[in-house]
Amino acid sequence: MATSFDVAVVGAGLGAFHAAEEIAKKSKSTKVAFIFGYTFQEFPLAAAMYLNNPDEHEKWTCGIPEKWQQRWPNVQYFLSSAERIDCDKKEIRLVNKGPDAGALISYKAVILATGSKSPLISPSPGMSLSERIAEVQACGKALRSAKTVIFNGSGLVGVEMCGDFRVQNGYSARIILLSRSGKVLDTDFGEKSQSPNPAVVQRVTDILTRKFKVEVKHGSVSDPKFSDAILSPGSLKLDDGESLDFDVYIPCFPVGPNTGSLVSSKRDLLDAKGALLTNESLQSTSHPEVFGVGITSTKVPGHPVSARITAASQHCALQALAVIEGKPVQVFKDKGAPPPMAHPMNVKIGHGPGGYLIWTSLPGPAKVCCCQCCQGGFPCCPPPCCWCCVAGCSGVCGTCGGPAEGEAPAIFMKSLLQKFQIHGYKGFGEYGGEVPKQDKMT
Template identity: 25%
Template structure:
């Protein structure tokens, strides 16, 4: 049975990341959708590292939210308090939709995420960092996770003569539930690129200079090894955006700070409040998983609204990752593929295009009159 007797129910989506835009877009024709995000444009973060070394990408990776919805509306604002379905925005506006989707995501160190709500300021920040990178001969990346590895690959592909060092307290690269064979292949390619790995000993302290800024860097590991560079980048540390949660929603977070959701992505203890993406315990923090959750949740809400179809449960995804090392290198681990996915396939899947066209395709609403 269709809900509300033909009246379009209201849906508020807080957060315009990969999950939020997917959910908002797919509900636009059956609900009165409001998308709330503090930025004026969606940033295709998957290409942010490429834009650091090739700033011409900056003209393509910012996609205005005004081009997302045909029927719904976008508010450039942010939630400051959410209790149940009652939403208070920084502007003072209050919303209480029939359905609330929390998709506020996380922040990460620049340049993996730029963190500037104004597109012009974000582009200027990236261009300044590019110029500082160009001037540097030695580059230090602190963190040997996916961001550190991918950034090393981007820098060496664009500037083969630069000396790039990755430092991490871990004894190996790429933490997580991945096969050792994948780590070995990535290390092999990094070695061929000339990337130096300094693993297994913590830094006595982080560099005193601001990250992504040209400055003399000289630090020492606990093992006594000195590392020098002309610029450094922080490639670790995720901060969840859940500080606006109040009452029982705040209490629904687990010990790590993630919102607990059921198999239908409903927040624990709430009937019409859902959460997707990085802020939930549904899966690992990956853009692809956030998009999958947004699509599944939109399908489930469509079924409730239209009375057609049945809700589908979200299933935690198996270990998978694609790590480009520049446009033509990299390796990955994908379900259904035996062994390591090699550089040629990674370049075809992600390395060359960085999946930009797929994201661009949903921002197809006509410009407002």
């Protein structure tokens, strides 16, 4: 027998959080099933740090659900992942694992914020905390002993992984950053931009190759086995026939939307890439009670990405309420703050001491506060622009007369991420009593 809810929210990231939060605030009488799918909460924006150094992992993880769950009276959490989302029956069957094993949930509307498949960067659906810790430790151990590492994907994630590898593991290993275009940042400057900012691309390339000793390699690979990480020695054959030997291989690109659990009698549920086919309301074209955040054929372009996801989540929450109330849905209009920008605000090449951050495209007020306009960095940045409570604040915008970049902004960014709890990330720093402490890295 299925347990009935008005709205089901599926996902474990900030998209799902903001959707559940919006419904909880707007309609306290609406019963919500929040299918979180894990017994722990992990902060994905810190992944480059803890994959390169597992000692960092617990700092960005909470294994005690009571500490990270929000207390909304009309929202019920489910900590087992979805095995099957039947869009015809409007039912969700959970996997036979975890605290809510095998549960059957029915809904009137569902919001899917399941994200993209990102091996190692994100835990696999339904993974336990013990399994995740073992995976992170295995990755860190393999990277620490590797002589040649290939990071496939030269976008923001790949660049960040290169930097954090150097910060955590030094300069003795060879790093190859594989790029389909032969350039960095070839996919990360937003769909509103026809091409990346050439000046930023050149600057990031210079820092990567000269300071961080990274080889940017032009090449692509179609073999599907290289959609997963490989933590043991092997050989990668590029599409042009060239072979590259490696000790560790890590894909740094999204493999595709996590929509494999969706089933429907209608063939037009998903597109060829697995994205949910949607209209301008982020509503499924075949099942009007289904909405998607970050996994749809209707793109939500612009940076910062967290603001775009938040805006889309809040929109889908309101439209789900409209559906169950028999009201018409509205076209999505991105009213997020800050407003959409074509370029990311920064490029991180590692966090903390030894890392490097380049400010690229800040909103107007932040640009003035960070002294990008006049290059008035430390020690000339005036109050109230100084973030006195955050490590690295003295050099957050670079040095006076110099570019808005450097090691100090990288130190600042690591400290700033620890204050990122506005999106529902809470309780960092505790695995919980059921999970043994990991071995310290040496």
